[in-house]
Amino acid sequence: MSSIVVQEFVTLDGVIQAPGGSTEDDERGFPYGGWQQDYDRDHGADSDDDVILEWEKRTEALLLGRLTYSIWAQAWGLWPEDAPGLQGEFTRRYNRVPKYVASRTLTELGWKNSHLLGDDVPAAVAALRGQPGGEIRVWGSADLIQTLGAHDLVDEYRLMVYPIVLGTGKKLFPEGFPRTTLSLVETRTLGSGVQINVFRRPGAE
Known part of the structure; x- marks a missing residue:
């Protein structure tokens, strides 16, 4: 069985939108x-x-929403695999692993090893999760995470919590997110002041 693992950079007020660049995601007029x-x-x-x-x-596979996939395909999907440091290492890994995409609008995917999940995303993800394998990684993808949460399909949340309050932006757990009980299995604070918190669903290994 595989594990669905959500990884996020998140602010104190729960915002996960556009952490990596000024033009990454300005939906809903996000200014930060x-x-x-x-x-x-x-x-x-x-x-x-x-x-x-x-x-x-x-990471043995990526599970991404439409917008996050589009952003990543124009970055990791195009960058050279022989780039130095983490950029090259992650580019090689992300090109190699399968990428599963939840989208109502995309009909073709240009990044190699990419696959559309189809109309029934929860059923498709449940089937992936039931197969032997390792961690299926979710980054970004706020709307997809809400869908996964509604169907109890997230095994673990790995959160890098930044001591920042933005007051606006897409949240990891927005209004209407289903009630969820998790266990804190790891916490540590980095020298930068960023706190690592790892939460796991009951029964997940």
Whole structure:
């Protein structure tokens, strides 16, 4: 059986929108694109890379919403695999692993090893989760996460919590998210002040 693992950079008020760049996702007029990168730059958060590297070594597939997939396909899907450092390492990994995409509008996917989930996303994800394998990683994809939560399909949340309050933006757990009980299985604070919290659903290993 595989595990659905949600990984997010998240603010204190739960925002996960556009952490990596000013033009990453400005839907709904979001004005704070790049908040995570800005914080890391200002606080010397080199240890964040170690955490992400540790986590991404376990990624056996990606599960993404339409917008996140489109952003990633224009980045990781185009960057050279021989780039130095983490960029090259992650590009090689993300190109290799299968990518499953939830979308009502996309009909073709240009990034290699990409697959549309079809009309019944919860059933498709449940089938993937039931297959032997490792971690199926979700990044971004706020709407998809709400769908997965509504069908109890998330096994683990790995959250890098930034000491920032934005007051606006897409949230990890927005109004209407289903009631969910989780166990805190790991917590640690990095030198930058970013806190790592890992929560697991009951019965998940």
